[in-house]
Amino acid sequence: MTAVQSSGPLRIGNASGFYGDRFSAVREMLTGGPLDVLTGDYLAELTMLILGRDRMKDPNRGYAKTFLRQMAENLALAKEKGVKIVANAGGLNPAGLAAALRELNLDVKIAHVEGDDLIARADELGFENPLTANAYLGAWGIAECLNAGADVVVTGRVTDASVIVGPAAAHFGWARDDYDALAGAVVAGHVIECGTQATGGNYAFFREQPIGVPGFPIAEIHADGSSVITKHPGTGGVVNTGTVTAQLLYEITGARYANPDVTSRFDTLTLTQEGPDRVRISGVRGEAPPPTLKVCLNRLGGFRNETTFVLTGLDIEEKAALVRDQLETALKPHPPADIRWTLARTDHADADTEERASALLHVAVKDSDPKVAGRAFSGAAIELALASYPGFHVTAPPSDASPYGVYTASYVDAGEVPHLAVLPDGQRIDIPRAAETSLLSEVDEPALPEPLPDGPVRRVPLGRVIGARSGDKGGNANLGVWVRSEQAWRWLVHRLTVAEFRLLLPETHDLTVTRHLLPNLWAMNFVVEDILGEGVASQARFDPQAKALGEWLRSREIDVPEGLL
Missing domain, CATH: 3.30.70 (Alpha-Beta Plaits)
Structure with a gap:
């Protein structure tokens, strides 16, 4: 994938949203229609702990074994179709996974990205005896490998969107400071990295259309960073502005979404339904990335x-x-x-x-x-x-008794973390840190629209009006909600305050809750701190990943203007 300036889109599909996702998805994506790149996200906070325990038993393990089996069955087909493969399945041992892929003896060029694993420097960096310590790297190591002719690139802990951003940056020849284009690719990557959550999976309004077994998503990325989210024809599920909005809100905080290569402004993007199962994302603005990298720490x-x-x-x-x-x-x-x-x-x-x-x-x-x-x-x-x-x-x-893990996040200066692209010929290329950085800050709260005039109300479940999607980030829960009309937004933004949120979800009453507004999506995101204790692996709560927190909120009854029902 040599750097080119192309007027056509780059079709990037996703075949895995987590370690344990549908095994057949790789073949389904390769045979379902045209693709240029097929990606997979295999790493979550909990997965790093699982791989850490694997590595304790055998130092040669620590990668997603499922991916290796998928490639044994499908890599020859991908090569035949000219589809590049990019995945973070290397986990704690990307070099080991790359070596295992070469042992398949297929005529493909394998590269990998490493440097994220900081476990050997845990004491030096002030981490407290972790089992795993991995910094979130960005996309430029992936781009370097692809520009060197790699057919397959496997990485360790990169950000979820990076497996999408890297191929786009390589294909279109973006510069490190093409922030708007990079930000657009980050947004597209964020939408498709969780697999079928973008195509109707786990969708609040699932009763409105047949879902069946959703197909996996595709992002058609253009040279300016804009994209169209779609799926292969004839597959299950649906792609509409609702399913894309739901995934945009998943596990973010506020309007600034930081990645190692760019900070994307989620308050600048526009969604447009272009046709059946086609949603355009445009207008994304980008800013310089923060000077630090997040580090995922797991300990027993x-x-x-x-x-x-x-x-x-x-x-x-x-x-x-x-x-x-x-x-x-x-x-x-x-x-x-x-x-x-x-x-x-x-x-x-x-x-x-x-x-x-x-x-x-x-x-x-x-x-x-x-x-x-x-x-x-x-x-x-x-x-x-x-x-x-x-x-x-x-x-x-x-x-x-069974062992449990504790997740914490730390941050280190980006200059402290090596970022190495190991090319198919074995050459090791240092990827420099971002030349320009900017401290991450909250976006000023936007002006609120005029509230709806008073009128008759009816007491109904909140889910009659709002959609929601929730999830975990360490010990915090993120709960994004959205509505589907300007009138509903004018009501929601004044009605669903932090105080009202705490009343509706009493388990959050004594916790820190922050509300972030995204008027361009008629949406808001609530961050509930410490509701999940020490993270999913500690199993501190009935719903340890807060996956159903949004559905609990939608089930609570509230007075809603009759005009919105």
Whole structure:
């Protein structure tokens, strides 16, 4: 992929939104229609922990083994069709994955990008004994590999959008300071990197059109950085301004979205429905990137265990109090460091099935000692079987304790992190840090539109009016909401304040909540700090990745102007 100035779009598809996504997607994308590049995102915060534990068992592991199997089945086809492959499946060992790909003995040129792994320098950089420590690199190492003729580029921890930005920058010959074009590619990359979430997967308004099994997304990127989001013809799902908006809001904070190569202004973009399953993204403005790189740190936090007591029929609260007191008394000689109880009142009065008559009392424990969280807890819980509330049983008996991880984010000066492109011939190219940087700051809150005039209202679930998508960033939850008319926006922006948000979601009442407005999308994003404790791997909450937080918000009832219904 030699750098060229091209008037036509570069068609970049995605075939993986996480480690464990649909295995057949690579072949589906290669056979479903024309592509220039096929990308895959295999790395999440939790995935880095999983790969770290793999590497502890075998230093030669640490990459996404699924990707290697996918390439064994499909790389010859990609070569035949002239499709380049770019993926972050290298995880903690991109060189090892590149070597494994060469052992497939196919006539392809393999390159990789490394330098993100900072574990050997953890003490020097002030990290506290992590299992993994990986900086988020940008797109220019990928571009260097492609310009050197690579057919496949695998990376370690790059930003999710970088696997899309790199091919676009190489193809169109962008300069490091072509910020608007780069920002447009970052936005396109952000939309397609989570796979089918852009084509109707996990979509709030899924009842409005058939979803089936959604096809994976494609970004047709143009030389100016504008793009059209689409999918192969005949595949399931849908691409419309709603599905694209939902993904734009996913796991961001405010209007400035920082990447190592450019900061994209999400408050400048425009979405246009160009036709069936075709949404144009245009007008994205870019700024110089920040001077620091984010570092994903995972460490082993200790050991956890859990069980769920089933409480049936009458006196649910009293039964819960009895078993809780009994178990905590039994654990008193050596109590776990952390014990959490959650009572889910799933029971119904005068129920016609036993299951509908039952509530669930969940208890989870954590401790640094696997014996305390393991045998001591499990034994104490099961020993109550004939000595507690009437109807005692559990959904599954507790077992041995399992290790859990803790995620934290740190930041280091970009100059502290090597960024190396290892070309197909083995040559190692240093990628310089950005020459121009700018400290990241919040965008001034935009002027609010005039509120709707007073009129009749009806109490309905908020989801009758708004869409939502939520997710995790470390211990924080992001919850993006949007509406589909200017009238609804005029109502929402005045009605759904931080105070109202806390009232609707009482679990956020004592937490720091920040609201970010994106009037160009008739959208806002709420960041809820520390609701997920020490991150998804610590399993601190019923919904540890906050995936359904938005749907909870949509289910809450509120007075809505009748004109919006």
